[in-house]
Amino acid sequence: MTSSIAESWARIEAWLVRHAPVTYANLAPPADPGSLAATEEVIGMTMPGPLAESLLLHDGTGLRTLLPSGWYLLSAEDIARTWSLRTEIAGSDADGIQDSTPSEFGPWWNRHWIPFASFGNGDDLVIDQFGRIGDASHETGCHFDAHPMWSSFPELFAHVAAALETGATLDRYEWVIDDGELDWEIL
Template sequence: MSGQQPDQGHIEARQVAQAWGRIEAWLAEHAPASFASLKAGASEEEIAALEDAIGVRVSDGVRALWRMHAGAESTAGAVFMLGNWALMGLDAVGAVYRERMLFQRQNEAEGYMAWKTPWIPVCSYTVTDTSYGLCVDGDSGTVWGWEEIAVVTPRFDSLTDYLEEMADALEAPGLVVGPMPGVARGALLWGEPSDPAVKDAWVPLA
């Protein structure tokens, strides 16, 4: 179960929804390909079914995000989250969670720390490549980055911080420290693309 207090969970859900609203409004106006990749929100029944399948209750912030959009379709515009990540669908979340927990159980005697029970994956390298990504700790709220071979790194203090930093960067790109957001063929991308064809079409915001 999540370690959040009820009031904290309510505040987190509201903050996540507000930050995401800013992001979605920007995508709708400036990055239509990325906006079009968003899936519909998940129902309470769908989220509850995932929780039953993995045996963990997700945090209120993650729940709020999934109510709005439960992942992205596998299209060219889907990898648009800050850091060039893709939102994961609920099926992928369940599969990655079970896979990482199994790896943890099989290797914990060797000293690996690949996953913890309250960690819920939310973003991955692409919609179909889930070997790397971001997960949210349901107890502390910390957003961790995971890699394919038992490497985890703290990235943000909370899901709210992650989404607010993304929204701020889109609204005020001149203040960005790090990869600059830009748009290529209607898709939001962070940092100059390495693909020459996409690089030629990419226009940085600032």
């Protein structure tokens, strides 16, 4: 199902224009390449290509929901801020080397994770060094879901675009429109 990030964003944008114009109007403009470089300097890693490509199209979504179950995309600056805060809180516990096999719940934080979306409550979606998407809970640690939409950043965007276009449920969520804004409800 994987499409390029640019293709998925084009599909998502076209759908938002027709169905959720408030969400579309509030998408951030492209990130400045200098802000990506500054973020990479803070986190000490090169941004994965698909995440960088997404940020160069839209530097986050502000506090507007885009992903199921109500996640909003972080800007490059917010990625750096969130990574720094979590790394500071975790201290030396953030230094562990992550293994390549998904586990039910991992540590609370790992400095090799890059946060890219937030729920607004201290929980973040992250990309690990293997490209997997994890849900870094502020209470229980990080969980890497087996659902195919969470297997990579491109897969996530391709699944969201397809669900918006077809009205299909996505990992137990369906989209709803409230006053021109996209939201997701659990079934």
